[in-house]
Amino acid sequence: xxxxxxxxxxxxxxxxxxxxxxxxxxxxxxxxxxxxxxxxxxxxxxxxxxxxxxxxxxxxxxxxxxxxxxxxxxxxxxxxxxxxxxxxxxxxxxxxxxxxxxxxxxxxxxxxxxxxxxxxxxxxxxxxxxxxxxxxxxxxxxxxxxxxxxxxxxxxxxxxxxxxxxxxxxxxxxxxxxxxxxxxxxxxxxxxxxxxxxxxxxxxxxxxxxxxxxxxxxxxxxxxxxxxxxxxxxxxxxxxxxxxxxxxxxxxxxxxxxxxxxxxxxxxxxxxxxxxxxxxxxxxxxxxxxxxxxxxxxxxxxxxxxxxxxxxxxxxxxxxxxxxxxxxxxxxxxxxxxxxxxxxxxxxxxxxxxxxxxxxxxxxxxxxxxxxxxxxxxxxxxxxxxxxxx
Ligand SMILES: Cc1ncc(COP(=O)(O)O)c(C=O)c1O
Numbered sequence: 001x002x003x004x005x006x007x008x009x010x011x012x013x014x015x016x017x018x019x020x021x022x023x024x025x026x027x028x029x030x031x032x033x034x035x036x037x038x039x040x041x042x043x044x045x046x047x048x049x050x051x052x053x054x055x056x057x058x059x060x061x062x063x064x065x066x067x068x069x070x071x072x073x074x075x076x077x078x079x080x081x082x083x084x085x086x087x088x089x090x091x092x093x094x095x096x097x098x099x100x101x102x103x104x105x106x107x108x109x110x111x112x113x114x115x116x117x118x119x120x121x122x123x124x125x126x127x128x129x130x131x132x133x134x135x136x137x138x139x140x141x142x143x144x145x146x147x148x149x150x151x152x153x154x155x156x157x158x159x160x161x162x163x164x165x166x167x168x169x170x171x172x173x174x175x176x177x178x179x180x181x182x183x184x185x186x187x188x189x190x191x192x193x194x195x196x197x198x199x200x201x202x203x204x205x206x207x208x209x210x211x212x213x214x215x216x217x218x219x220x221x222x223x224x225x226x227x228x229x230x231x232x233x234x235x236x237x238x239x240x241x242x243x244x245x246x247x248x249x250x251x252x253x254x255x256x257x258x259x260x261x262x263x264x265x266x267x268x269x270x271x272x273x274x275x276x277x278x279x280x281x282x283x284x285x286x287x288x289x290x291x292x293x294x295x296x297x298x299x300x301x302x303x304x305x306x307x308x309x310x311x312x313x314x315x316x317x318x319x320x321x322x323x324x325x326x327x328x329x330x331x332x333x334x335x336x337x338x339x340x341x342x343x344x345x346x347x348x349x350x351x352x353x354x355x356x357x358x359x360x361x362x363x364x365x366x367x368x369x370x371x372x373x374x375x376x377x378x379x380x381x382x383x384x385x386x387x388x389x390x
Contacts, residue, residue: 003376005328005367006207011271014371015263022259032255034235041258042218044265048163049192049200051220053227056253057234060159060203063217064092066251067199068127070219070229071153073098077126080152082112082138083336084356085131089157090337093129099346101125102338104353108296110134110309110363113355114142121146127153132161132193134332135209135275135306136298140166140196147197154197159217162202162210163272164193165302190302194220204261209275209306210268212257274370275305281374282308282366285381291388293362307332311362312388319364321387327380330365 012019026037038056046054057063073079075097081090083102090100103120106113112130128147130138138156147154158164167188194200202208204216221227232238237248283294293311297303309332312318322329336356338348350357366380 001376001379002326003328003367003372003380005330005365006369007371008206008211008369010371011369015267018263019260022263023256026255026259034252035255035258037255037258037262038253041253041262041265044262045202045218046220048265048268049195049220051195051200052222053224054218054220055227055230055234056258057217057219057230058251058253059215060157060201060205060217061088061092062234062249062251063159063201063203063219064089064129064155064157065095066230066233066249067155067201067219067221067226068092068096068098069233070226071127071155071198073126073153076124078122078124079126080112080117080120080128081337082129082131082133082356083338083353084110084333084359085133085157085337086159086333087337087340087342088159089129089131090343098126099124100337100343102336102346102348102353104355105359106139107355107359109136109139109298109301110359111136111138112143114139114146117143117146118150121150121152125150125152127155129155129157130197131157131159132164134295134309135161135164135304136295137161137164137166137193137301139298139300140193141168141170141300144170144196156194156197156200158194158200159203159205160208160306161193161304162208163268164304165190166193166196167300167302168196195222198223199226204257209272209304210261210264213260214254214257216253216257216261218253271370272304275368276303278368278370278372278377279303279305279308281377282381285378286310286384289381289385289388292384305368307365308368309363309365310384311359312364313362314388315362315364318384318387321390322380322383325383325387327383328367331363332365333363334360336360 077098204212237246
Protein backbone atom coordinates (compact mmCIF):
# COMPACT_ATOMS: atom_id res chain seq x y z
CA UNK A 1 0.00 0.00 0.00
CA UNK A 2 1.09 3.60 -0.62
CA UNK A 3 -0.08 6.35 1.73
CA UNK A 4 0.87 9.84 0.64
CA UNK A 5 1.51 12.58 3.19
CA UNK A 6 -1.25 14.70 1.61
CA UNK A 7 -3.84 14.15 -1.10
CA UNK A 8 -5.06 17.43 -2.55
CA UNK A 9 -6.10 15.74 -5.81
CA UNK A 10 -8.67 13.60 -3.98
CA UNK A 11 -9.90 16.57 -1.95
CA UNK A 12 -10.32 18.80 -5.02
CA UNK A 13 -12.03 16.05 -7.01
CA UNK A 14 -14.91 16.06 -4.50
CA UNK A 15 -15.74 19.73 -5.18
CA UNK A 16 -14.36 20.02 -8.71
CA UNK A 17 -17.59 21.33 -10.25
CA UNK A 18 -17.96 24.19 -7.77
CA UNK A 19 -14.28 25.12 -8.05
CA UNK A 20 -14.43 25.20 -11.85
CA UNK A 21 -17.54 27.38 -11.81
CA UNK A 22 -15.94 29.81 -9.35
CA UNK A 23 -12.75 30.17 -11.41
CA UNK A 24 -14.71 30.48 -14.64
CA UNK A 25 -16.82 33.28 -13.15
CA UNK A 26 -13.67 35.30 -12.40
CA UNK A 27 -12.28 34.57 -15.86
CA UNK A 28 -15.49 35.72 -17.54
CA UNK A 29 -15.62 38.91 -15.45
CA UNK A 30 -11.86 39.39 -15.94
CA UNK A 31 -11.52 41.40 -12.75
CA UNK A 32 -8.46 39.68 -11.38
CA UNK A 33 -7.14 42.06 -8.73
CA UNK A 34 -9.08 43.01 -5.57
CA UNK A 35 -12.45 42.39 -7.18
CA UNK A 36 -15.78 41.36 -5.66
CA UNK A 37 -14.53 37.86 -4.96
CA UNK A 38 -11.83 39.24 -2.65
CA UNK A 39 -14.31 41.53 -0.88
CA UNK A 40 -16.83 38.72 -0.41
CA UNK A 41 -14.16 36.32 0.83
CA UNK A 42 -12.86 38.91 3.30
CA UNK A 43 -16.37 39.43 4.68
CA UNK A 44 -16.99 35.68 4.90
CA UNK A 45 -13.65 34.92 6.54
CA UNK A 46 -14.12 37.76 9.08
CA UNK A 47 -17.58 36.37 9.89
CA UNK A 48 -16.11 32.87 10.23
CA UNK A 49 -13.46 34.11 12.69
CA UNK A 50 -16.00 36.45 14.36
CA UNK A 51 -13.84 39.52 13.81
CA UNK A 52 -14.91 42.90 12.49
CA UNK A 53 -12.40 43.08 9.62
CA UNK A 54 -10.32 40.91 7.29
CA UNK A 55 -7.75 41.91 4.66
CA UNK A 56 -6.71 39.52 1.87
CA UNK A 57 -3.00 39.45 1.11
CA UNK A 58 -0.56 37.56 -1.06
CA UNK A 59 0.80 35.23 1.67
CA UNK A 60 0.89 34.35 5.35
CA UNK A 61 4.37 35.84 5.51
CA UNK A 62 3.03 39.22 4.36
CA UNK A 63 0.06 38.88 6.73
CA UNK A 64 2.59 38.78 9.60
CA UNK A 65 4.91 41.41 8.12
CA UNK A 66 2.21 43.96 7.30
CA UNK A 67 0.40 43.37 10.64
CA UNK A 68 3.61 44.22 12.46
CA UNK A 69 4.01 47.39 10.37
CA UNK A 70 0.35 48.34 10.88
CA UNK A 71 0.85 48.01 14.63
CA UNK A 72 3.83 50.36 14.51
CA UNK A 73 6.66 47.84 14.94
CA UNK A 74 9.97 48.73 13.29
CA UNK A 75 13.71 49.14 13.77
CA UNK A 76 14.99 49.32 17.38
CA UNK A 77 12.06 47.13 18.51
CA UNK A 78 12.09 43.54 19.72
CA UNK A 79 9.39 40.97 19.08
CA UNK A 80 9.02 37.70 20.96
CA UNK A 81 8.72 34.62 18.73
CA UNK A 82 8.66 30.90 19.60
CA UNK A 83 11.93 29.24 18.59
CA UNK A 84 10.10 26.23 17.13
CA UNK A 85 8.01 27.33 14.11
CA UNK A 86 8.32 27.82 10.36
CA UNK A 87 10.98 30.46 9.67
CA UNK A 88 8.48 32.92 8.14
CA UNK A 89 7.31 33.88 11.67
CA UNK A 90 10.75 35.28 12.49
CA UNK A 91 11.42 36.58 8.97
CA UNK A 92 8.37 38.83 9.14
CA UNK A 93 9.85 40.49 12.23
CA UNK A 94 13.25 40.88 10.55
CA UNK A 95 11.69 42.52 7.45
CA UNK A 96 10.34 45.36 9.66
CA UNK A 97 13.86 46.07 10.96
CA UNK A 98 12.92 44.76 14.43
CA UNK A 99 14.74 41.91 16.16
CA UNK A 100 13.13 38.52 16.77
CA UNK A 101 13.76 37.34 20.34
CA UNK A 102 13.27 33.62 20.71
CA UNK A 103 11.48 31.84 23.55
CA UNK A 104 11.45 28.09 24.19
CA UNK A 105 8.34 25.96 23.80
CA UNK A 106 6.18 23.79 26.00
CA UNK A 107 7.28 20.17 25.89
CA UNK A 108 3.75 18.81 25.43
CA UNK A 109 2.05 21.23 23.03
CA UNK A 110 5.18 22.46 21.12
CA UNK A 111 3.75 25.99 21.38
CA UNK A 112 5.46 28.95 23.05
CA UNK A 113 5.80 28.37 26.79
CA UNK A 114 4.03 31.32 28.46
CA UNK A 115 6.09 30.74 31.64
CA UNK A 116 9.24 31.69 29.74
CA UNK A 117 7.99 34.85 28.02
CA UNK A 118 8.51 37.44 30.77
CA UNK A 119 12.22 36.61 31.10
CA UNK A 120 12.68 37.61 27.43
CA UNK A 121 10.96 41.00 27.76
CA UNK A 122 13.20 44.07 27.69
CA UNK A 123 12.55 47.81 27.35
CA UNK A 124 12.62 47.32 23.57
CA UNK A 125 9.96 44.58 23.45
CA UNK A 126 6.88 45.72 21.54
CA UNK A 127 5.00 42.55 20.63
CA UNK A 128 4.57 38.81 21.03
CA UNK A 129 3.79 36.43 18.14
CA UNK A 130 2.25 33.23 19.52
CA UNK A 131 2.11 30.54 16.81
CA UNK A 132 -0.78 28.06 16.86
CA UNK A 133 1.51 25.30 15.69
CA UNK A 134 0.29 22.18 13.87
CA UNK A 135 -3.34 23.36 14.29
CA UNK A 136 -3.44 23.71 18.07
CA UNK A 137 -3.99 27.04 19.79
CA UNK A 138 -1.22 28.43 21.95
CA UNK A 139 -2.31 29.04 25.56
CA UNK A 140 -3.65 32.55 24.98
CA UNK A 141 -4.98 33.58 28.42
CA UNK A 142 -1.55 33.83 30.08
CA UNK A 143 -0.06 35.34 26.91
CA UNK A 144 -2.73 38.08 26.80
CA UNK A 145 -2.21 38.72 30.53
CA UNK A 146 1.54 39.20 30.03
CA UNK A 147 0.95 41.43 26.99
CA UNK A 148 -1.48 43.61 28.94
CA UNK A 149 0.86 43.89 31.92
CA UNK A 150 3.78 45.02 29.72
CA UNK A 151 1.81 47.02 27.14
CA UNK A 152 2.68 44.68 24.25
CA UNK A 153 0.83 43.97 21.01
CA UNK A 154 -0.14 40.38 20.18
CA UNK A 155 -0.03 39.15 16.59
CA UNK A 156 -1.32 35.59 16.30
CA UNK A 157 0.37 33.38 13.74
CA UNK A 158 -2.61 31.21 12.81
CA UNK A 159 -1.09 30.15 9.47
CA UNK A 160 -1.49 26.47 10.41
CA UNK A 161 -4.72 26.73 12.37
CA UNK A 162 -7.74 27.80 10.28
CA UNK A 163 -10.84 27.07 12.34
CA UNK A 164 -8.99 26.04 15.52
CA UNK A 165 -10.50 27.31 18.75
CA UNK A 166 -9.29 28.43 22.14
CA UNK A 167 -11.37 27.99 25.28
CA UNK A 168 -10.69 31.12 27.22
CA UNK A 169 -11.54 31.82 30.84
CA UNK A 170 -11.07 35.55 30.44
CA UNK A 171 -11.80 36.57 26.87
CA UNK A 172 -15.36 37.68 26.21
CA UNK A 173 -15.96 38.95 22.74
CA UNK A 174 -18.07 42.08 22.95
CA UNK A 175 -19.81 41.31 19.68
CA UNK A 176 -21.05 37.94 20.85
CA UNK A 177 -23.76 38.20 23.49
CA UNK A 178 -22.87 35.93 26.41
CA UNK A 179 -25.48 34.67 28.85
CA UNK A 180 -25.29 36.04 32.40
CA UNK A 181 -23.15 33.85 34.65
CA UNK A 182 -24.33 32.80 38.09
CA UNK A 183 -21.91 34.08 40.71
CA UNK A 184 -19.18 31.57 41.45
CA UNK A 185 -19.76 29.66 38.19
CA UNK A 186 -16.79 29.42 35.87
CA UNK A 187 -17.28 30.64 32.33
CA UNK A 188 -15.35 29.84 29.20
CA UNK A 189 -15.73 31.39 25.76
CA UNK A 190 -14.81 29.39 22.69
CA UNK A 191 -13.09 31.74 20.31
CA UNK A 192 -11.51 31.16 16.92
CA UNK A 193 -7.75 31.59 16.84
CA UNK A 194 -6.79 34.80 15.09
CA UNK A 195 -9.56 36.74 16.85
CA UNK A 196 -7.84 37.04 20.22
CA UNK A 197 -4.84 39.34 19.73
CA UNK A 198 -4.54 42.69 17.95
CA UNK A 199 -4.27 40.84 14.63
CA UNK A 200 -4.52 37.22 13.45
CA UNK A 201 -2.56 36.02 10.43
CA UNK A 202 -3.45 33.16 8.09
CA UNK A 203 -1.72 31.49 5.15
CA UNK A 204 -3.62 29.94 2.24
CA UNK A 205 -0.58 28.05 0.96
CA UNK A 206 -2.09 25.05 -0.88
CA UNK A 207 -1.28 22.45 1.80
CA UNK A 208 -2.96 24.34 4.64
CA UNK A 209 -6.32 23.26 6.14
CA UNK A 210 -7.78 26.03 3.97
CA UNK A 211 -5.47 26.21 0.97
CA UNK A 212 -5.65 28.04 -2.35
CA UNK A 213 -4.36 27.28 -5.83
CA UNK A 214 -1.18 29.19 -5.06
CA UNK A 215 0.01 31.66 -2.45
CA UNK A 216 -2.40 33.75 -0.40
CA UNK A 217 -2.91 35.14 3.08
CA UNK A 218 -5.28 37.06 5.34
CA UNK A 219 -5.22 39.26 8.43
CA UNK A 220 -8.24 39.41 10.70
CA UNK A 221 -8.62 42.16 13.30
CA UNK A 222 -11.17 44.03 15.38
CA UNK A 223 -9.18 47.27 15.22
CA UNK A 224 -10.33 49.70 12.56
CA UNK A 225 -7.03 51.59 12.60
CA UNK A 226 -5.06 48.42 11.89
CA UNK A 227 -7.53 47.43 9.18
CA UNK A 228 -7.26 50.78 7.40
CA UNK A 229 -3.47 50.73 7.58
CA UNK A 230 -3.41 47.23 6.11
CA UNK A 231 -5.59 48.32 3.18
CA UNK A 232 -2.99 50.96 2.35
CA UNK A 233 0.06 48.77 2.92
CA UNK A 234 -1.14 45.92 0.71
CA UNK A 235 -1.86 48.13 -2.29
CA UNK A 236 1.08 50.47 -2.93
CA UNK A 237 -0.02 52.85 -0.15
CA UNK A 238 -2.80 54.14 -2.39
CA UNK A 239 -5.79 56.11 -1.23
CA UNK A 240 -7.05 56.51 -4.77
CA UNK A 241 -5.65 55.22 -8.06
CA UNK A 242 -2.60 57.52 -8.25
CA UNK A 243 -2.58 59.06 -4.78
CA UNK A 244 -0.08 57.26 -2.51
CA UNK A 245 -0.06 58.30 1.15
CA UNK A 246 2.47 55.80 2.53
CA UNK A 247 5.19 53.65 0.97
CA UNK A 248 3.16 50.48 0.54
CA UNK A 249 3.71 47.09 -1.07
CA UNK A 250 2.13 44.94 -3.73
CA UNK A 251 0.62 42.28 -1.48
CA UNK A 252 -2.87 41.73 -2.83
CA UNK A 253 -4.90 38.53 -2.83
CA UNK A 254 -5.89 37.47 -6.37
CA UNK A 255 -9.58 37.19 -7.25
CA UNK A 256 -9.07 33.64 -8.56
CA UNK A 257 -7.58 32.58 -5.23
CA UNK A 258 -10.42 34.27 -3.34
CA UNK A 259 -13.05 32.58 -5.53
CA UNK A 260 -11.58 29.11 -4.89
CA UNK A 261 -11.13 29.81 -1.20
CA UNK A 262 -14.77 30.92 -0.88
CA UNK A 263 -15.85 27.51 -2.17
CA UNK A 264 -13.47 25.70 0.17
CA UNK A 265 -14.35 27.77 3.27
CA UNK A 266 -17.79 26.12 3.26
CA UNK A 267 -16.10 22.74 3.82
CA UNK A 268 -13.48 23.84 6.37
CA UNK A 269 -15.37 22.83 9.53
CA UNK A 270 -16.28 19.47 8.03
CA UNK A 271 -12.69 18.84 6.90
CA UNK A 272 -11.37 19.84 10.33
CA UNK A 273 -13.80 17.41 11.93
CA UNK A 274 -12.52 14.66 9.63
CA UNK A 275 -8.92 15.54 10.58
CA UNK A 276 -9.86 15.26 14.28
CA UNK A 277 -11.51 11.92 13.64
CA UNK A 278 -8.42 10.67 11.82
CA UNK A 279 -6.17 11.89 14.63
CA UNK A 280 -8.40 9.92 17.03
CA UNK A 281 -7.87 6.78 14.93
CA UNK A 282 -4.08 7.24 14.96
CA UNK A 283 -4.26 7.79 18.75
CA UNK A 284 -6.18 4.54 19.14
CA UNK A 285 -3.98 2.44 16.85
CA UNK A 286 -0.79 3.82 18.42
CA UNK A 287 -2.01 3.70 22.01
CA UNK A 288 0.22 0.79 22.95
CA UNK A 289 3.17 1.67 20.72
CA UNK A 290 6.19 1.71 22.96
CA UNK A 291 8.40 4.80 22.99
CA UNK A 292 5.98 6.81 20.85
CA UNK A 293 4.76 10.16 22.21
CA UNK A 294 1.45 10.98 20.52
CA UNK A 295 0.21 14.58 20.03
CA UNK A 296 -1.05 16.18 23.23
CA UNK A 297 -4.44 17.83 22.90
CA UNK A 298 -4.63 20.59 25.53
CA UNK A 299 -8.02 20.96 27.25
CA UNK A 300 -8.14 24.64 26.29
CA UNK A 301 -7.78 23.91 22.58
CA UNK A 302 -9.93 22.56 19.76
CA UNK A 303 -7.10 21.07 17.69
CA UNK A 304 -7.50 20.99 13.88
CA UNK A 305 -4.51 18.72 13.19
CA UNK A 306 -2.86 20.54 10.32
CA UNK A 307 -0.01 18.21 11.21
CA UNK A 308 -0.12 14.94 13.19
CA UNK A 309 3.32 14.92 14.82
CA UNK A 310 4.81 12.20 17.02
CA UNK A 311 8.00 11.98 18.95
CA UNK A 312 10.23 8.94 19.03
CA UNK A 313 13.85 8.00 19.55
CA UNK A 314 15.81 6.51 16.62
CA UNK A 315 13.76 8.65 14.28
CA UNK A 316 15.97 8.24 11.22
CA UNK A 317 15.69 4.47 11.23
CA UNK A 318 11.90 4.68 11.57
CA UNK A 319 11.64 7.20 8.72
CA UNK A 320 13.67 4.96 6.40
CA UNK A 321 11.44 2.01 7.18
CA UNK A 322 8.22 3.96 6.79
CA UNK A 323 9.41 5.26 3.42
CA UNK A 324 10.23 1.72 2.31
CA UNK A 325 6.70 0.73 3.35
CA UNK A 326 5.31 3.44 1.02
CA UNK A 327 4.36 5.92 3.76
CA UNK A 328 4.93 9.66 3.17
CA UNK A 329 6.50 11.26 6.25
CA UNK A 330 7.99 14.66 6.99
CA UNK A 331 9.93 16.36 9.76
CA UNK A 332 8.32 19.57 11.00
CA UNK A 333 10.92 20.90 11.89
CA UNK A 334 14.44 19.44 11.96
CA UNK A 335 16.21 22.56 13.29
CA UNK A 336 14.98 25.27 15.66
CA UNK A 337 15.24 28.87 14.46
CA UNK A 338 18.10 29.90 16.77
CA UNK A 339 20.34 27.30 15.07
CA UNK A 340 19.44 28.29 11.50
CA UNK A 341 22.33 29.95 9.64
CA UNK A 342 20.00 32.80 8.67
CA UNK A 343 19.78 33.77 12.35
CA UNK A 344 23.39 33.13 13.39
CA UNK A 345 23.71 36.94 13.62
CA UNK A 346 21.54 36.86 16.76
CA UNK A 347 24.30 35.03 18.64
CA UNK A 348 22.33 32.09 20.03
CA UNK A 349 23.90 28.64 20.38
CA UNK A 350 23.22 25.01 21.26
CA UNK A 351 21.50 24.46 24.63
CA UNK A 352 19.92 27.93 24.63
CA UNK A 353 16.48 26.37 24.03
CA UNK A 354 16.77 22.78 25.25
CA UNK A 355 13.11 21.80 24.84
CA UNK A 356 12.94 22.83 21.17
CA UNK A 357 16.33 21.23 20.47
CA UNK A 358 15.18 17.92 21.95
CA UNK A 359 11.88 17.98 20.06
CA UNK A 360 13.61 18.74 16.76
CA UNK A 361 15.68 15.56 17.26
CA UNK A 362 12.63 13.36 17.85
CA UNK A 363 9.65 14.72 15.93
CA UNK A 364 8.08 13.18 12.81
CA UNK A 365 4.83 13.97 10.99
CA UNK A 366 2.58 11.19 9.68
CA UNK A 367 0.20 11.47 6.71
CA UNK A 368 -2.73 13.70 7.69
CA UNK A 369 -5.61 15.01 5.61
CA UNK A 370 -9.40 14.81 5.80
CA UNK A 371 -9.79 11.96 3.29
CA UNK A 372 -7.36 9.46 4.79
CA UNK A 373 -9.16 6.15 5.19
CA UNK A 374 -9.29 4.03 8.32
CA UNK A 375 -7.37 1.33 6.43
CA UNK A 376 -4.64 3.77 5.50
CA UNK A 377 -4.33 4.99 9.10
CA UNK A 378 -4.22 1.40 10.33
CA UNK A 379 -1.55 0.56 7.77
CA UNK A 380 0.62 3.57 8.69
CA UNK A 381 0.22 2.84 12.41
CA UNK A 382 1.11 -0.82 11.90
CA UNK A 383 4.17 0.07 9.80
CA UNK A 384 5.30 2.55 12.47
CA UNK A 385 4.92 0.06 15.31
CA UNK A 386 6.78 -2.58 13.31
CA UNK A 387 9.62 -0.20 12.48
CA UNK A 388 10.07 0.82 16.14
CA UNK A 389 10.24 -2.84 17.20
CA UNK A 390 12.76 -4.01 14.60
C1 LIG B 1 3.59 28.96 11.17
C2 LIG B 1 3.68 29.61 9.83
N1 LIG B 1 3.85 30.94 9.77
C3 LIG B 1 3.93 31.58 8.58
C4 LIG B 1 3.86 30.89 7.39
C5 LIG B 1 4.01 31.63 6.11
O1 LIG B 1 2.93 31.49 5.25
P1 LIG B 1 3.14 31.63 3.65
O2 LIG B 1 3.85 30.43 3.17
O3 LIG B 1 1.74 31.74 3.13
O4 LIG B 1 3.90 32.88 3.42
C6 LIG B 1 3.68 29.51 7.42
C7 LIG B 1 3.60 28.75 6.15
O5 LIG B 1 3.99 27.63 6.03
C8 LIG B 1 3.61 28.84 8.67
O6 LIG B 1 3.47 27.52 8.73
